Amino acid sequence: MKLLGTRWTAWLVLPMLLTLSGGAWAAEFDGAQLSAIWGVPFAGLLLSIALMPLLLPHFWHHHYGKVAAAWGLAFLVPFALVFGPAAAGANTVHALFAEYIPFIILLTALFTVSGGIYIRGNLHGSPGLNTAILAIGAVLASFMGTTGASMLLIRPLIRANDNRKHVAHVVVFFIFIVSNAGGSLTPLGDPPLFLGFLKGVDFFWTLKAIFPETLFLVGSLLAIFFVLDSWYHRREDLMPRDPTPDSKGIGFDGAINFWLLAAVVGLVLMSGLWKSSVSFNIYGTEVGLAGVVRDLGLVAVTFLSLKITPAKVHADNQFGWGPMAEVAKLFAGIFLTIIPVIAMLKAGVNGPFGAVVQAVTKPDGSPDVMMYFWITGALSSFLDNAPTYLVFFNTAGGDPKVLMTTLAPTLAAISAGAVFMGANSYIGNAPNLMVKAIAEDRGVKMPSFFGYMLWSGAVLIPLFVIMSFIWFQ
Template sequence: MKFLRRCALLALLVLPTLARAADIDGATLALWWGVPFAGLLLSIALVPLVAPIFWHHHYGKVTAAWGLAFLVPFALVFGGGAAGVSLVHALLAEYVPFVILLTALFTVAGGIYIRGNLHGNPLLNTGILAIGAVLASFMGTTGASMLLIRPLIRANDNRVHKAHLVVFFIFIVSNAGGSLTPLGDPPLFLGFLKGVDFFWTVSHIFPETLFLVGALLALFFAIDSWFFHKSGETVAADPTPDTRGIGFDGKVNFALLGVVVGLVLLSGFWKSSVVFNIAGTEVGLPGVVRDIGLLVVTGISLWLTPARVHDANQFGWAPMQEVAKLFAGIFLTIIPVIAMLKAGVSGPFGGIVSAVTGPDGAPLPAMYFWATGVLSSFLDNAPTYLVFFNTAGGDPAALMTTLAPTLAAISAGAVFMGANTYIGNAPNLMVKAIAEDRGVKMPSFFGYMLWSGGILVPLFILITFIWF
């Protein structure tokens, strides 16, 4: 990608000065450093509406422009060394592992074809979403999303109204379903790495998850039933008839999917003193082994999966390319925003951080739920989780016992509210891209937020009053 090549070139230019680079204190940054990040978000939201053809052909260039709009002034103000350190850290510690994992899951799940003539009706569609919600906590929201979004779309390809299927899929499978284990969503995995017990989340926010998923499934069934029984909702002929019985092609990818989960777990459990320092960024041996293993799994999947399976799945790289390019810009321009958040009460976002604590110094679970959730809707939910995890004391033993309601609120907010926007969680944007690649007319960025605001926010308010 041109954006990454430019970033790598800039990194090479500033490498000689990395030794002079210093960490940037988020408390010293002005709010205007967040303008490139806000500009990129607005571009994602607005440009596809006002200039769809331009966006389709040039979204990578727009993303690169906003990335450089942050990086160049940052280098001029703080020095090439500091800019280089920030760039290399964003690439090696965050972006590259993120893209490698997404690519592995995208490829492996894309090699599994659920055959048979599935007929999309409200009962079948609700069943697929329910299965996805269960799978999400065991194979991750990304894995479950990539596995089930294609058969859901194919089962309903004779329907006129399909956008609501994908919207609720994002709500349930790509987000809420992943709230029960560290395998489900990156914020919970970070908590696991910090010392939170593997089964702590399922034992403390299971009622909230059951309520949210159950309510969403009931709402979906009602809405889908209304659309399904509308006159002219289905076309006369099934565009993708398949007379074979229900089954799976590309079964080897189920084993590879297990390897992916195993590699991710291994990188969390395995503690090693071997650390590679690359231009100021420490990369641990477990992470290197995980990423190399994921690349090998990706290659094996492409090698072993028959071409007919990929053809049946309409497998292509366009959705992955879109996600990779957009998140390259997001991971870069979000650097100053996360630094300002990490500065706590002394930073530009001090009002948000201080709002989660009562006058007596006690944490307010309801405020933690909403503060973590709202920021996770627009920022990377993993570092947002860590910010409030540390704001609440950062001691896993205390957070799992005396402060359990606070940790539950942080965990639920980070995972549940990732569904509020297309960029709240990585699978959201990928599912949207796959759906559009298959001809589903998806809501715009703000159009999607009308769905989430009208459906999710009232449920979050109920969760607040009942549990937090």
């Protein structure tokens, strides 16, 4: 299995080894020491993802990994020169072992196992069927993760609509509902909620706290989608022949992967419940035994799925590593260049982004619930929503018992903002980019980075405004 080619991974590993040659690692640096200019590589990478597919599509398609590497080095090399190779090495190792490796292993496992399940039969993409698939995906997302639900359902959804000319809107709403909003009810659904679970938030707290908000958002999106899809369906000429042949009934090939999917969920849940005092110190980064067992288990599940899944299932699913490779390469750059941005946010009112942190506090010192919702959400639209959740979790006091009781509206606003607004851009949540890549690989002409944001701005933002005045005042 060749997921990560040596040529593009070398840019991450080599600088790391070079910086570590400086000797002992350094403690976490203070983000208050930084100026906002350290955020330029991160902003540059985001702009590259947004603009280069439009302006230089051929170059981007063949060299996006090199672009991500260049922006990563644009941060890492100056950082090593200013703060020393030990500090650069320590922070690179932390991003690698505490964040990127667990993140990419989980995504790879979900991508592989879900890609080994083929939903047999020719579904016909009527507005009613499409809406039903989105509703099923919304329910599944909170129990098998937004990535797992997205990878399981996006291929049959595209196949069901392969005789239609207008399909992009179907995929856009799939990202809104299945890849984001649906994962808001349990820690298994989305990484920010899993972080909260690790911090002490009860497993079912989010289900009780933001179920009405989730029901409103998902229900509204399903209703809007049904009306919009019905409009498209009535006005388009269907292709004269359905590319997918009819077959008898609906069924599953590779159904054994459902057991492996349950194993993935079990391993993730285990890593949150198992409290072990054993940990490994890797150049200043503590890696707990539970996390190591989880990741090794997920790697084993990935290889087992590849071994036991019949080749025909992968062929029928048009399974390939292209979407996974794109996510792995781009998020490697994102996890590296985001280091100073998260540090500056963690510095609170004393950091370069002090005004952002201060904006969530009222003059009397109490939390401004609406601002927590919007600022957490706005940052989660472009930053990784998991560390963004953690920043504002700590800004609100960081005590899970207080946040689940006295400050429950504040924690609900943080949770909803981090999960819901990950749908605002392609990079707000990892499944967004994976779904986009799979859709384009299947010939769907997806909106550009900014084109997608026009969709989210027109559909999601008005719903978020309504929610603000109902639940987050």
